[in-house]
Amino acid sequence: MFSDGALRPAARQSAVLNPWNGETVGSVPADTPRELDDAIRRIRAAWRPLSPRRRAEVLRGAAALLGERAAETSTLITGESGVCVKETRKEIERAVANLTVAAEETERLRGESIPIPGQDRLAVTVLEPVGVVAALTPFNRPLNQVVVKVAPAIAAGCPIVLKPSEKTPLTALAFAGLLMEAGLPPEQLVVTTGDPGLIGPALAGHPEVDMVTFTGSVATGRAVSAAAAGKRLLLELGGNDPLIVLRDADLELAVRLAAEGAFATAGQSCRGIKRVIAVEEIADELVAGLAEAARGKRAGDPLDPATDLGPLISQEAAAEVERRVLDAVAAGAKPMCGGERRGSLLAPVVLDQVPREAELVVEETFGPVAPVIRVRDAAEAVSVANGTRYGLQAGVVTSDAMAFLRIAAELRVGAVNLNAGPHFDSPHIPFGGVKDSGLGREGIRYSTREMSVTKTITLPLP
Structure with missing residues (x-):
């Protein structure tokens, strides 16, 4: 040693x-x-x-x-x-x-x-x-x-x-x-x-x-x-960190945050975005933008400076993420792009209309997946966000400061970020969660x- x-x-x-x-x-x-x-x-x-x-x-x-x-x-x-x-x-x-x-x-x-x-x-x-x-x-x-x-x-x-x-x-x-x-x-x-x-x-x-x-x-x-x-x-x-996108959100910002948070380090981050919870009125536009962003990500040789996503840590890890994606699709999720696997490399995935009880979004999924869950309003978004055993970090995209403060008070997590994803970090602030x-x-x-x-x-x- x-x-x-x-x-x-x-x-x-x-x-x-x-x-x-x-x-x-x-x-x-x-x-x-x-x-x-x-x-x-x-x-x-x-x-x-x-x-x-x-x-x-x-x-x-x-x-x-x-x-x-x-x-x-x-x-x-x-x-x-x-x-x-x-x-x-x-x-x-x-x-x-x-x-x-x-x-x-x-x-x-x-x-x-x-x-x-x-x-x-x-x-x-x-x-x-x-x-x-x-x-x-x-x-x-x-x-x-x-x-x-x-x-x-x-x-x-x-x-x-x-x-x-x-x-x-x-x-x-x-x-x-x-x-x-x-x-x-x-x-x-x-x-x-x-x-x-x-x-x-x-x-x-x-x-x-x-x-x-x-x-x-x-x-x-x-x-x-x-x-x-x-x-x-x-x-x-670990965490099952949500990005909540409300009807008055800056959708260009929301797409950028979702793509960054879901696909960085091939999705292998405890504070990465594991769920995108979107209010129904803006979900179509958000999903379209997110799928376009995912298609623009280059997956491949991690030593190539042009690569955006390298492999997962092992073939077994990539196969497990692939299984959860396929199970979610079988349960009704709509595949928008990605999911092709070659060994330990998995192309970035965007799924729409993911059932909230799917294993993909109930457990912590360590892979480059952006699962979109549609909700009626902010109250349902909070209910879905709180509906797992994890409580690490969350992000909320909205123009309404008072709505954000209400959501921040109701979320059972260690940190909530306005117009930033759960992946926001700084050496100057506390980091940790509640529940599991x-x-x-x-x-x-x-x-x-x-x-x-x-x-x-x-x-x-x-």
Whole structure:
């Protein structure tokens, strides 16, 4: 594993495959739970919190190095994830922004002073690191999913044990090396790879781990929660995010948002648009525009700068999305374009009049699909939007500010965006959901505080 500042040799290796062509792009150690146990105990014994100034220097240095290596890092991400270079270049920009904001937040970690009424004492609070943070990340956006967990941990002063997805571990290992160059002490970071069924529970349940932060499926998140019982948790478990389009919407904007949110990263994003909920009066025009936008998307070789959509992470994943699309059509959905599959590549799909009970729109579908559900009015749109077990983010396109505020109050989600899609993001704002979409909030400032504990000190007043 990656420990003590370098990637250590291993008795067994696991291959990493390119989703586009099936070629082996690298191999990583197949760590065992026993090796992981040893590494966690060593990182705990060696941990000494860095000063806030030093933490900020490391994070700014990492941002600078990542910016300098944008081209090679983009190629690496594309090689193991299949996400096209148009998208991976943006991912690096987001990662640099997150690292920069984390450096700033390091210097904003402050407590408060509290005069105690009726007693001649003063209370002072200080924020301290929660301890060893275990971070488990998914395959989609293999750089930024790592950065949004590791950067706040560094900002808070915590040592990190990172387990990236077994499908996309190479980017995480490269980033770990970059952090060493930026000055992070070797004893502050471990990156473990191997069988997730063995390594994941061993990491989440380890007695020397104080906090677990996880992004992934609901089922795996529940297993992580059970293994980590008694520890602090930060869980991001996916979404079924709607874009609601009302009768007074700017339809050109709505089409652009729907196409961006449904097809970016081949639809493999928890905050991507999974449902387009359109009021009947404008649905025909919206669907026509969305189908035209989808036909203009080029799916193919992710290393080609002209490509808009690369493959899904595996043939199995693409076949599952294809099955859900066909099932929705069999249940009455009207196919407008796309859906042709070649291995792990799926042409962007637009479906109209999708039954709201179809699996495609009830569950989180990770693929380039824009399913349109027609409704009578805003009230029905809210009912449909709330009608799944997820509650991550939502977007509403309307010219009526008061209608938007009513809808925002009624939606059971973590964030609602006016004239922007659920895929809107910023390192400065909280990110997370309700219901089965997770627990706690990411976003650099908010994650940094999740990874901190409050200590209260009282002293007598003179």
